[in-house]
Amino acid sequence: MNTPPIKTGVVGYGFSAKTFHIPFINTLAEFDLCTISSSQTEVVEKDFPQAQLYETAIDMIEDSDIDLVIITAPNDVHFSLAKLALENNKHVILEKPFVTSSAQGEALIALAEQKNLVLSVYQNRRWDGDFLTVKKLINENTLGNVKYFETHFDRFRPEIRQRWRETATEGGGILFDLGPHLIDQTLQLFGMPSAITAHCRILREGSNNVDLFNITLHYPDKIAVLQASLFCAGPNTRFKVQGDLGCYEKMGLDPQEDRLKAGITPTSAEWADEDVESYGHFYDVQTSQVIKTERGGYQHFFLGVADAINNNKQPSVTALEALQGIKLIELAIESSEKGKTLSIS
Known part of the structure; x- marks a missing residue:
């Protein structure tokens, strides 16, 4: 039985999203690019008319039925957006840096473990x-x-x-x-x-x-x-x-x-x-x-995340490893x- 693609939403439509994430999500069969949150509405609609567009990350996380959120927003909102996504039972990939303090990282790791969700950091x-x-x-x-x-x-x-x-x-x-x-x-x-x-x-x-x-x-x-x-x-x-x-x-x-x-x-x-x-x-x-x-x-990072989500495994890059880097x-x-x-x- 074929595993359905992972419904994925991307927070942000800047350099990181367009260069390091969307090219892989859009070409790997394991993923389905369903939603993007960005204020660049006309650009996103032109580039990805098949994706549902949200003007804010919060709306996308709370209102969409995606399985995975990729957060490419500024570093100072990594913690708050990842926390919201985990609370809404969504797996999370955070662009590096993981967070801006080790205390934030520890809180996210504990929440992901409590929810049995994948939390990974893009150490490509x-x-x-x-x-x-x-x-x-x-x-x-x-x-x-x-x-x-x-x-x-x-x-x-x-x-x-x-x-x-x-x-x-x-x-x-x-x-x-x-x-x-x-x-x-x-x-x-x-x-x-x-x-x-x-x-x-x-x-x-x-x-x-x-x-x-x-x-x-x-x-x-x-x-x-x-x-x-x-x-x-x-x-x-x-x-x-x-x-x-x-x-x-x-x-x-x-x-x-x-x-x-x-x-x-x-x-x-x-x-x-x-x-x-x-x-x-x-x-x-x-x-x-x-x-x-x-x-x-870099596709191997995403394939590792897909394997972790589909087969209840650890991702190739764990949040605990990323936490050591923040420390x-x-x-x-x-x-x-x-x-x-x-x-x-």
């Missing part, structure tokens, strides 16, 4: 090809015992853009925007650290949010350095992973985001493959070799403000 970068390559090299012991891990998400945006991601007083700035990606990937590789040292700086003129952060996560046998800067105009380092058998270095960013922005439909397995000229390199004492980038695919963001802010390393119990 777990399915970046370069990250999957790093994961494979570590698991296969190609690098030996990893001693130093460095991950970047740098951009060149020296002037403030008037948009909520940069100006919001709660959950704004790149620590909440890019930090969850770097933190989640690092936790996937190495687990929770024993201590954290962070520098979170507001450096752009007129800015009220973090523009550059450098976070060191301390482990008993290694350190991990996570950095995001809005002042990187040159080629972007993505990964440096150094072990006692060799190191792997990778430049540039996974191609999936640019392809989605260009309107490429993610309907084939090959759509996420990286071009040969972008592959990273492995070095040891005697050799240097090009390492083919593993095949990524590290809180500790990074505290470490930076106090100017010292903090132990993590």
Whole structure:
């Protein structure tokens, strides 16, 4: 017996919804895009005439019969909208960051467990090809015992853009925007650290949010350095992973985001493959070799959510994992403000 598609509603019709969510919901047979809430009524009606349009997220959550709500609204309403959706017996995908405080995250996790509903966070970068390559090299012991891990998400945006991601007083700035990606990937590789040292700086003129952060996560046998800067105009380092058998270095960013922005439909397995000229390199004492980038695919996140909903399983990204990332963001802010390393119990 075929499982009917999951009736899905999307909160918001901005960059995140149009680039990272709707292309998958609209192409995967496991989902049915039924509703969208947005004030851009004419645009949504033109792009998706088959979807029922709501002017507010609250109306959509309370009045529609959808099974799953995807929340791409500003960070400061993640908690309230997710709470409302769970209270109305709907599964939830939240864009990262999960929430803006660990207390909010704990409350949502408890509510989802009480309601027996799926609550997941869109940590799509777990399915970046370069990250999957790093994961494979570590698991296969190609690098030996990893001693130093460095991950970047740098951009060149020296002037403030008037948009909520940069100006919001709660959950704004790149620590909440890019930090969850770097933190989640690092936790996937190495687990929770024993201590954290962070520098979170507001450096752009007129800015009220973090523009550059450098976070060191301390482990008993290694350190991990996570950095995001809005002042990187040159080629972007993505990964440096150094072990006692060799190191792997990778430049540039996974191609999936640019392809989605260009309107490429993610309907084939090959759509996420990286071009040969972008592959990273492995070095040891005697050799240097090009390492083919593993095949990524953000569709795997959504397929994991569908499996969780249809078969009462844990999603590929659990809210508890996302909560660990929020706790590290809180500790990074505290470490930076106090100017010292903090132990993590």
